[in-house]
Amino acid sequence: MLCPTSPHLALLALLSVAGAVGPGEPCPSEMNLIKDRLQVNCSGQGLSVVPLALPRNTSILLLSSNRLASVSTAAFQHLPELAELDLSHNALGVLHTGPPLPLLQELVLSHNALGVLPTLQGLPALTRLALAHNNISGGAIVYGVDQKAVPTCNLAGL
Template identity: 65%
Template sequence: VNCTHRGLSRLPAGLPDDTGILLLGSNRFSSLSTDAFLPLAQLQDLDLSRNSLLVLRTGAPLPALRELILSHNLLQELPTLRGLPALTCLALAHNLLAALPPGAFRSVPRLQDLDLRGNQLQTLPQKAFEGLGALKYLDLSDNLLAELPAELLQDLRKLETFWLSGNRLRSLPSGFFPEGHIFMYVFLTENPWHCDCHLRYLRLWIRHN
């Protein structure tokens, strides 16, 4: 069901109960609760991009939801993501997120694609991505990251593509990339890498990978 560019600030009435894909992008939502989608038991893909969302309240179970697009909103805090056990794709690009709590994504262990680019993240807790053993794609590009904890990627056993471009990183801590892990792609451009002894680990990792 395509409801983009409708000037909506509330969920429209009369949506078919068997709706599987719901496009609500480019509207005027400022706050929303997943309670509103409870009648849509078969909802798998939900696009709420390009609204003015300040708050998304979660908790009401949406057991079939696999893709949630929240990019280009005004979110300053990460939703709790409760009640979304099947979620595999979460897009939060271009919001106002400045921090993530430890274990922020623990309630969505099936997540495979996480897009956090274009936020205001300056640093991350060591356990920010704890429990995301199925994650394949992680985009942290175009944030304000100046340093990262050494253990950040340790739980991400299936990570294939990792974006770190466009941050403020001058070096990476020794052992940052899990030993023996093979990535398909790692993007590190547009950081102010400082060529001194602190960069030795990254230089050696690139040479051997």
Template identity: 75%
Template sequence: MLCPTSPHLALLALLSVAGAVGPGGPSPSETPGILLLSTNRLASVSTASFQHLPELAELDLSGNGLGALHTGPPLPLLQELVLSHNALGVLPTLQGLPALTRLALAHNNISELLPGAFRAVGQLKDLNLRGNQLRTLPEEVFEGLAGLKDLDLSDNALDELPRGLLTGLELETLRLSGNQLRTLPSGFFPEEHMFAFVFLAGNPWRCDCGLAYLRGWIADNDFSVYIEEQRSEGLQINNDPRSPMCDAPLRHRGSPVLEFKQACGKAGDADLDIDGTMTEEGTPVPSATVPSTNPISHHPEPANLPPWGCNKAGTP
């Protein structure tokens, strides 16, 4: 069922579904199987409304202020569903869409996703969740999406991501820009997997030893790190491994994560607050001097002195 906010819009919507709209109204594409119903102020839609369109392959419902999408009988040939720029607060039930390969949910109000949320649409190749209100994600949220190639999580409020989030995925493009990420867990990126594009800019990265893993990954995969920039000539996408910037501590703010240098132990250790260098593999190398086991001194200690940090009786 289509539920516009006025009788006039209801008529336009129903005519559009029937493929008989007049000038100025929402119109389906001249290509069979494509239906454009964007910007109609539809408050609620049921996929049952489209059952008389068995060849429907692409459905655009963007910009309607939709608060709900109800899925009914299957739309067996639907490959593309655009729900961007609506008012969806929860992920719609995605049953009955076995052929879906592209799902656009950008710029809604979705704040939570459950484990296996997209399991019913296992053929997805392109999933756009940009500009929602996600703060974190369960590790199994993308379970069952082995064919997913493009995942857009940019411009949410993500402040942490689980280590196994990308397990089982074969992504080509991953967008994480514009979130609240301060670090990524060690092993977050699947080993030996080559990404074509990864977007990491616009996060408040905390450049201490906890970021050694990400710094090392960027150094090893600099050809995959890109940035999106809006310019007068339009949106530009450029390779820029220096685009992820440190936000904290204050002494590192504004410096590229790639240039961060810190004396740490193994990746993931706390910040030791000692200047040092990084190897090409991202393994920190401390610059502190280790005392010799046979120090040369002009005033050698008497043999009866207690060890460092102990009293004469040997107690701490």
């Protein structure tokens, strides 16, 4: 049986973290070939804040399965082409909708801790909203911007 030597241990350590993204490093990005949009995947990185080092032309941003507790639309103002945002499986208790996200079409907030329906002002292009498995109570009717119902809205598990 061989005993691992110091160089072997170093190699094993490097291999075990290969592909991992550190806190100061950007999230991996690639062209979504089906949608022909730049997709950035920051899922499952233990993030408690939205990273700033994202490509300006990000159109699809995946932030699922992190530790985000509160997010504002201001965190995405440097992403003028943002069309899809996945914030599912976090600890979101609050979504602050301040500055508008004019091109955002899809907002996924499922599996969070939202207690109230987020205000959807500033999201004029929103066509899909997922709120399943949150703490929203009461017979809240979901309305989008301009007093129109959001065409696709998943409220399962509320």
